[in-house]
Amino acid sequence: MKRGHGETWDPPPPSREGPSMVDKKMAAADDNNNNNSNNMDDELLAVLGYKVRSSEMAEVAQKLEQLEMVLSNDDVGSSTLLNDTVHYNPSDLSNWVESMLSELNNPASSDLDPTTGGCVVDRSEYDLRAIPGLSAFPKQEEEEVFDVEEEASSKRIRLGSYCESTGESTRPVVLVDSQETGVRLVHALVACAEAIQQDNLTLADALVKRVGTLAASQAGAMGKVATYFAQALARRIYRGYTADTDVSFDDVLQMHFYESCPYLKFAHFTANQAILEAVATSRRVHVIDLGLNQGMQWPALMQALALRPGGPPLFRLTGVGPPQKENSDSLQQLGWRLAQFAQNLGVEFEFKGLAAESLSDLEPEMFETRPESETLVVNSVFELHRLLARSGSIEKLLGTVKAIKPSIVTVVEQEANHNGVVFLDRFNEALHYYSSLFDSLEDSYSLPSQDRAMSEVYLGRQILNVVAAEGTDRVERHETLPQWTNRMKTGGFDPVHLGSSGFKQASILLSVFAAGDGYRVEEKDGCLMLGWQTRPLITTSAWKLAGAAESRR
Amino acid sequence: MAGSEEVNLIESKTVVPLNTWVLISNFKLAYNLLRRPDGTFNRHLAEFLDRKVPANANPVNGVFSFDVIIDRQTNLLSRVYRPADAAAGPPSITDLQNPVDGEIVPVIVFFHGGSFAHSSANSAIYDTLCRRLVGLCGAIVVSVNYRRAPENRYPCAYDDGWAVLNWVNSSSWLKSKKDSKVHIFLAGDSSGGNIVHNVALRAVESGIDVLGNILLNPMFGGNERTESETRLDGKYFVTVRDRDWYWRAFLPEGEDREHPACSPFGPRSKSLEGLSFPKSLVVVAGLDLIQDWQLKYAQGLKQAGQEVKLLYLEQATIGFYLLPNNNHFHTVMDEIAAFVNAECQ
Numbered sequence: 001m002k003r004g005h006g007e008t009w010d011p012p013p014p015s016r017e018g019p020s021m022v023d024k025k026m027a028a029a030d031d032n033n034n035n036n037s038n039n040m041d042d043e044l045l046a047v048l049g050y051k052v053r054s055s056e057m058a059e060v061a062q063k064l065e066q067l068e069m070v071l072s073n074d075d076v077g078s079s080t081l082l083n084d085t086v087h088y089n090p091s092d093l094s095n096w097v098e099s100m101l102s103e104l105n106n107p108a109s110s111d112l113d114p115t116t117g118g119c120v121v122d123r124s125e126y127d128l129r130a131i132p133g134l135s136a137f138p139k140q141e142e143e144e145v146f147d148v149e150e151e152a153s154s155k156r157i158r159l160g161s162y163c164e165s166t167g168e169s170t171r172p173v174v175l176v177d178s179q180e181t182g183v184r185l186v187h188a189l190v191a192c193a194e195a196i197q198q199d200n201l202t203l204a205d206a207l208v209k210r211v212g213t214l215a216a217s218q219a220g221a222m223g224k225v226a227t228y229f230a231q232a233l234a235r236r237i238y239r240g241y242t243a244d245t246d247v248s249f250d251d252v253l254q255m256h257f258y259e260s261c262p263y264l265k266f267a268h269f270t271a272n273q274a275i276l277e278a279v280a281t282s283r284r285v286h287v288i289d290l291g292l293n294q295g296m297q298w299p300a301l302m303q304a305l306a307l308r309p310g311g312p313p314l315f316r317l318t319g320v321g322p323p324q325k326e327n328s329d330s331l332q333q334l335g336w337r338l339a340q341f342a343q344n345l346g347v348e349f350e351f352k353g354l355a356a357e358s359l360s361d362l363e364p365e366m367f368e369t370r371p372e373s374e375t376l377v378v379n380s381v382f383e384l385h386r387l388l389a390r391s392g393s394i395e396k397l398l399g400t401v402k403a404i405k406p407s408i409v410t411v412v413e414q415e416a417n418h419n420g421v422v423f424l425d426r427f428n429e430a431l432h433y434y435s436s437l438f439d440s441l442e443d444s445y446s447l448p449s450q451d452r453a454m455s456e457v458y459l460g461r462q463i464l465n466v467v468a469a470e471g472t473d474r475v476e477r478h479e480t481l482p483q484w485t486n487r488m489k490t491g492g493f494d495p496v497h498l499g500s501s502g503f504k505q506a507s508i509l510l511s512v513f514a515a516g517d518g519y520r521v522e523e524k525d526g527c528l529m530l531g532w533q534t535r536p537l538i539t540t541s542a543w544k545l546a547g548a549a550e551s552r553r
Numbered sequence: 554m555a556g557s558e559e560v561n562l563i564e565s566k567t568v569v570p571l572n573t574w575v576l577i578s579n580f581k582l583a584y585n586l587l588r589r590p591d592g593t594f595n596r597h598l599a600e601f602l603d604r605k606v607p608a609n610a611n612p613v614n615g616v617f618s619f620d621v622i623i624d625r626q627t628n629l630l631s632r633v634y635r636p637a638d639a640a641a642g643p644p645s646i647t648d649l650q651n652p653v654d655g656e657i658v659p660v661i662v663f664f665h666g667g668s669f670a671h672s673s674a675n676s677a678i679y680d681t682l683c684r685r686l687v688g689l690c691g692a693i694v695v696s697v698n699y700r701r702a703p704e705n706r707y708p709c710a711y712d713d714g715w716a717v718l719n720w721v722n723s724s725s726w727l728k729s730k731k732d733s734k735v736h737i738f739l740a741g742d743s744s745g746g747n748i749v750h751n752v753a754l755r756a757v758e759s760g761i762d763v764l765g766n767i768l769l770n771p772m773f774g775g776n777e778r779t780e781s782e783t784r785l786d787g788k789y790f791v792t793v794r795d796r797d798w799y800w801r802a803f804l805p806e807g808e809d810r811e812h813p814a815c816s817p818f819g820p821r822s823k824s825l826e827g828l829s830f831p832k833s834l835v836v837v838a839g840l841d842l843i844q845d846w847q848l849k850y851a852q853g854l855k856q857a858g859q860e861v862k863l864l865y866l867e868q869a870t871i872g873f874y875l876l877p878n879n880n881h882f883h884t885v886m887d888e889i890a891a892f893v894n895a896e897c898q
Contacts (some may be wrong), residue, residue: 010796042572044876049604050576057571066580078720090602093579142595172607172645173619187647210857336628372686399677430645504597523601533630534607534620534675 045093048236063097070104078104087446087500089526101482140387159541169417169480173432174533176439182222185214189226189431192233193373197424201237208233213482221438228460229431232467243466249331251293253461256454258296261441261512263538266521267381268297269509270540271410273502275377276304278408278542282375284314288367290321290359291383295334299341301529306345316374318367325354331355359383360393364403374405385413398491402545408496409543411488415529415536416479419464430466433478433537434459440518440532481539483525493543497526565789568868570878577872581790584671588798594670594703600839604677610644612637618682619649620675623720624713627700629885633673633716634687634694650724656731659692659738659893662721662752664699664714666743667797667887668772678875685877686740689886690893695721699748703802705815707815710744710803714752722761738765738893739831742874744803746771750817750850757828766833767889770841770871774800775816776792776809779845785883787868789840796843816846818853834892836885838869864888 008380022386042054052060069080069346085103090096140308176182192207208230215226244511258264279285285305289297305312317338321331331353342349356362369376378401401409416433420426437459465476484497503523510530521528522536529536583602587595590598608618623629637644643645644651663686665672665679672679674696679898693846699713700725708774718737722728727735739749765804774796786793813822835851837844854861868872876882 044878045572045576048576048607048875048895049676050579052572052575057575061566062570063577064582067582068578081588083589083598087598087601090583091604097579097582170607171610171643172839173610173649174608175619175621175649176625183647188643190647373805391846393784417725428646431665500598500601503601507597507600518736519620521600522605533622533628534605535609 030089032546034418043371044101049091050093051091055249056094060097060126063094063101066096067101067104067510070101074445083223084085084280089495090523091525094098099346112514125414130248138528169420171429171432172535174436174439174535176222182218184201185211185222185226186431188214189229189233190428193424193427196233196236197422197427204233204237208237213404215533220387221442222435224456225431225463226436228434228456228463229467232303232464235464235468241464241470249462250458253458255294255296256451257458259449262510262519263437263530264296265509265513266281266506267412267540268300270381270475270502270506271381271412271542272297272301273406273505274380274410274496274498274540274542275301278377278496279313281373282313284316284370285377286316286318286374286375287377287379288318288320288404290378290380291318292331292334292353294322295319295338297379297381298338302338302342302345302347302349302528306347312347313344314348314350314374316352318352318354320354320362325358329353358390358393359387360396362397362400365478367404369404378406378409380410381412382414384411385419385479386418388479389475394487395491397475398487398493402492405545407544407548409493411484411543412540413481413484413539414425415478415531415539416478417483419479427467430463432535434463436532436535436537440537479540481524481529485525485540486542488543489546492546494529494546494548495526496542498523498528498540498542503528559642559707563655565680565840565870568789569870570876573876573878574745575791577870580671580790580872584795587671588795590674592703592798592801595752595803596665597617599671600832605673605675606633606677606680607675610646611650613723613743614684614688615639616687618680621698627716629700629713629716630695630698631676632680632698632718634682634696636687636691636693641676643793643806645773652726653693653729656693657729657736658727659736660689660721660727661686661690661692661694661738661740661893662693662714662718663696664710664739664741664745664748664752664763665696666741666745666770666772667701668704668796669744669747669803670799682742682874685886686889688766689890692738692893693727697748702799706802706806708749708751709803711751711755711814714748715755717795718752718756718761718763734762737763738767739763739773740767740769742769742869744772744799745769747773747814751814753831756872759831764892765892766831767892768833768847768850769836769838769874769885770838771835772799772843773815773817773846773850774809774810775819775842775846779843779844782842783841785844787838790873791842791844793842818849825854827858830854830859832855832892833863834862834864834888836866836888838865838873838881839865839867839870840870862888862892 004492015323026357028147036268039050039053039055042057045052082100082103084249087096088099107431144172187208187212192204192211195201195207197206211226211230213232215223215230217223218226254264273352287298287301288296295437302312302315305315317335319331319334324331335351335353339349339351352368354362384394387397414433417431418426418433419431438456441455462476465474488495503521507521518533520531520533522531527538527539531537563624569577579712587599589595608620610617610619616634617637618632618634620630648673660785663683665674675698679696683696693716697714697717700709702710718739722735724735725871729736729789739753741747741749748769749766750771751787751850753763753766772871778793782793798853800815804810804815810816811819813819833851833854835847835854837847837851841847848863851861851863864885866881866884873881874885
């Protein structure tokens with residue numbers, strides 16, 4: 001006798017104290033069933049991380065049984081095969097099981113679309129040989145600071161386009177078991193931020209000085225974070241924020257950040273993995289990098305392409321950067337260096353630099369795409385959130401990206417909500433986030449200290465922006481995966497799931513490059529997250545045009 | 554074999570709700586993929602497949618959580634769950650370790666299951682379970698992210714449990730107002746239950762006061778094949794073969810299942826007679842193939858003069874406590890609440 005769906009269980013006796021979340025959900029599930037809307041996900045499984053529609057439960061059970069039978073009939077072989085395949089999106093149980101069944105029934109088929117979950121045989125030739133190591137070419141000499149007119153604007157932009165997080169927000173906190181001074185320090189910081197929130201600037205001023213004193217005597221990551229936050233708070237109190245426009249120094253800082261900790265390496269690596277999969281059979285690849293910076297992502301991709309059996313495709317790179325100052329064209333210079341690198345690898349290479357004040361200034365024609373012959377990739381690492389500072393900008397950019405019809409769009413963003421409307425909430429979020437980041441830097445004992453020092457400056461700038469800036473100046477408007485997912489879907493994109501092979505290789509990358517033990521890779525909804533301890537910090541996701549099939553040209 | 558397999562599968566389907574069956578079968582399937590015949594474990598795939606949730610300092614249904622690094626050297630983390638103050642808003646980062654507010658506040662040190670190899674403190678199934686325990690018992694729950702086999706064999710998991718027990722015991726913010734002491738309970742399922750026993754042993758030897766042990770389907774074993782193992786092999790999600798695999802992965806290389814960690818009342822174990830061992834609540838599922846070992850455990854405690862309550866749930870399978878959709882779940886939750894709150898008279 002087969003049981004029906006979850007609703008045939010005995011309900012708990014009414015004497016239970018208070019309605020529990022689960023009891024409520026079960027009641028809701030009851031209502032749903034009564035209303036014949038079995039297209040809802042089973043609530044109980046959803047809490048545990050599995051999305052299975054109630055109406056499909058029996059079907060999923062049947063597939064599990066089938067799979068069980070196949071596996072038990074051919075113990076080692078099938079199990080080994082499934083061990084080696086690439087898995088996608090385990091939350092979607094139905095597709096996960098289905099794809100394993102397909103894999104076992106038809107082993108060589110790699111036509112499965114990772115967008116719907118599933119697995120393909122892991123044929124990653126792009127193995128760790130293509131891991132980015134030290135920068136592939138000599139570091140750029142520091143360029144002089146250039147002045148750009150300050151965009152002082154105290155006007156608050158209408159926050160229409162920055163949606164509040166859909167649903168409740170999560171505050172993941174990881175505490176280092178702190179001793180007394182750490183706690184007092186955090187207390188003072190939070191109290192100061194509260195004072196600012198209440199517009200009590202006199203109190204805030206007194207508190208920020210106290211923070212400064214406490215921070216000075218606090219060793220380690222906490223002291224550094226507190227110092228940066230204190231400086232940022234002070235700037236906010238005195239309304240002394242000026243947009244930091246020394247872009248070239250930014251690039252330098254980012255390079256040190258790249259060297260000192262695995263976050264950027266992870267970002268580049270996982271994005272490259274997704275790109276390589278998408279262009280696996282393509283003979284002409286065109287990558288548009290929405291934030292070229294020092295181009296650190298591309299040598300590794302070119303190496304991986306060069307190693308392809310059958311030889312590398314033509315690799316065309318369009319790099320977007322900020323407006324160039326007179327008598328200098330750093331974009332073009334970078335292009336030359338990359339060209340040289342490509343030549344050494346034997347990869348046919350084309351480069352174009354596009355200077356744009358804002359990504360929303362970009363128009364489809366500017367990219368000069370060749371849709372008949374090339375596979376188009378759009379890549380964005382830590383660029384999209386900046387557009388949230390101006391209403392309409394992100395929509396404009398996504399529209400432009402959509403118009404050029406890329407095969408894949410790779411996005412890496414900080415995993416945090418630093419774009420809430422309420423200052424105090426942003427402050428608290430940022431405090432948790434950067435505390436984790438600094439903590440992770442602290443753990444890397446083997447680093448040359450200049451890298452670490454510069455990384456801290458790099459992060460300090462972000463802190464300053466999150467805390468002290470407002471309006472169009474505030475560009476570090478980080479948002480979380482659910483928020484970005486919303487935007488991408490609204491913009492007409494569907495997810496491309498990143499799978500277990502990327503996960504595995506990213507994990508291995510971490511053990512090679514990350515001195516600290518606390519880095520963790522997590523899979524969520526087909527995306528990969530890198531975190532410190534249990535706190536996710538950056539997320540890599542991939543997207544394609546809604547309705548488009550996974551193209552592997 | 555196909556024929557009898559079919560019978561087995563349908564049998565397990567009749568005793569649990571369908572979504573429970575899907576959940577546990579999914580785990581069984583995944584776990585089968587992860588265990589390699591040579592004794593190694595596909596850890597990357599395991600971490601990829603495991604559904605995890607972050608800690609959340611924003612209260613959800615009256616409970617908030619945060620992670621604490623207990624020991625940097627071993628990267629030992631624990632997740633702390635606390636009841637939210639309904640009146641106040643979400644706790645600020647400075648409030649997370651506010652002193653507990655109550656004459657007697659039980660602190661449950663929880664060890665998740667997974668046969669020593671699977672899951673983590675931040676696995677969704679265990680995050681959910683721990684949250685329930687908070688409301689149920691009016692307790693603080695500290696869930697230990699112990700090191701797992703086969704990468705970390707005996708006694709790593711016990712060492713980690715011990716480290717957290719010490720941390721809990723010496724955390725002033727966890728002290729109950731009545732006597733300025735921390736009121737500690739140990740709880741765990743499957744391998745977690747095994748860890749409970751072994752950490753309690755160390756506590757007794759070192760004079761740390763543990764008020765009670767809660768063991769849900771605890772993982773014990775021995776060299777012989779017991780009647781229940783033979784009778785239930787492969788019938789309700791678990792096989793003798795996989796049990797053997799996990800013991801080989803956890804116990805020191807070359808050891809057999811008479812090792813005291815596996816067999817606490819076996820020929821090589823120390824007697825508990827005369828020790829002031831904590832009172833125990835032992836929950837045994839009647840369709841769990843290792844029940845003979847679990848019953849032997851309860852019996853052993855009794856014979857050593859220790860206080861033990863055995864809760865035998867005839868028609869329960871492993872994992873019944875993961876979803877609140879069956880009577881066993883509610884029965885056990887009530888028993889746990891009573892067990893813990895017996896102290897709070």
